[in-house]
Amino acid sequence: MDLTITTRRLELKHTWTIARGSANFKEYHYIALAHEGVRGYGEAAHNARYGESPESIGAFLEASKALLQSADPWQFYDLSKKFHAFGEGQYAAKAALDMALMDWITKKLALPLHRFWGLNQNKTPVTSYSIGLDRPEFMQQKIRDAVDLPILKIKLGSENDEAVMRAVREVTNRIVRVDANEGWKDRQEALKKIQWLKELNVEFVEQPLPVQRLDDVAWLRAHSPLPLIADEDVRTVRDIPALAQAYDGINIKIMKAGGLQEALRMIHVARAHGLKIMLGCMVESSLGITAAAHLSPLVDWADLDGNLLIKNDPYRGATVAQGRLILPDAPGIGVVEAPSRTF
Numbered sequence: 001m002d003l004t005i006t007t008r009r010l011e012l013k014h015t016w017t018i019a020r021g022s023a024n025f026k027e028y029h030y031i032a033l034a035h036e037g038v039r040g041y042g043e044a045a046h047n048a049r050y051g052e053s054p055e056s057i058g059a060f061l062e063a064s065k066a067l068l069q070s071a072d073p074w075q076f077y078d079l080s081k082k083f084h085a086f087g088e089g090q091y092a093a094k095a096a097l098d099m100a101l102m103d104w105i106t107k108k109l110a111l112p113l114h115r116f117w118g119l120n121q122n123k124t125p126v127t128s129y130s131i132g133l134d135r136p137e138f139m140q141q142k143i144r145d146a147v148d149l150p151i152l153k154i155k156l157g158s159e160n161d162e163a164v165m166r167a168v169r170e171v172t173n174r175i176v177r178v179d180a181n182e183g184w185k186d187r188q189e190a191l192k193k194i195q196w197l198k199e200l201n202v203e204f205v206e207q208p209l210p211v212q213r214l215d216d217v218a219w220l221r222a223h224s225p226l227p228l229i230a231d232e233d234v235r236t237v238r239d240i241p242a243l244a245q246a247y248d249g250i251n252i253k254i255m256k257a258g259g260l261q262e263a264l265r266m267i268h269v270a271r272a273h274g275l276k277i278m279l280g281c282m283v284e285s286s287l288g289i290t291a292a293a294h295l296s297p298l299v300d301w302a303d304l305d306g307n308l309l310i311k312n313d314p315y316r317g318a319t320v321a322q323g324r325l326i327l328p329d330a331p332g333i334g335v336v337e338a339p340s341r342t343f
């Protein structure tokens, strides 16, 4: 298989701010795997939180060319294991390779990815729509602009939590999910915030404490009136058994997991441990979002809004109707290049 690597800059509609930082654009690697006249596409939405940079992702992808030259794509299970064994970390690069591989396989079989997995496209969930941290009046405007999206995800974890939630509840009674992004410093503070959020009709709380404080999270769960969902604390299937003792659910992202196949394994293992499942994303184009959306009939909650946050999406794929994810019917992941005038 021949691997082509390019980079693209995704411009964000608004400055994206969460508890650990801000961004106005994302510069990601995109790949095409070509073999027997079919091209599979992949996106690597790297994240500095996990030790990834454009340089490290580019280097990993370049180095994987040799592995792919003689690889048999039909042995995609083994090939995915080889990506993972090829080097430490760099999960976004592994996700791009796995995405391109599964796109290639299902294009070759002329099946949409969800049909290949035997999934019902009518069972996709409603996605939440994330409102980044901003001045209260700007957050209120973003909420008003997102009138068609019935579930909001609000980023907390700064000293402005009260002002942020007051601003949100002034303008909407929609379902609100809260993501603290590791921003609360200890379990007492987290419990106080969660009890207060329960009064504000919040559905659940994601990653209330910094990672690797599972004893504190287990204590918090015993006292919390709201479900607790792991995000930064969970990455691949190996993390799941320990988390089941502390959390009610996990947020699976293909960029953290290192691909669609690993995400699917995580879904099965999480279910075996009685965990609820959210399928989340980074800021990603419609390529990565659509790839994940094909798995969404298997999960409880979707947070697949990364493409809605960018203004020059290079792809068209899954769409959202009244919040519900609509999967494309085309073979493979089913994305097409966006008209170039939108760049």
Ligand code: MG
Pocket: 179, 181, 206, 207, 231, 232, 251
């Ligand atoms: Mg999160």
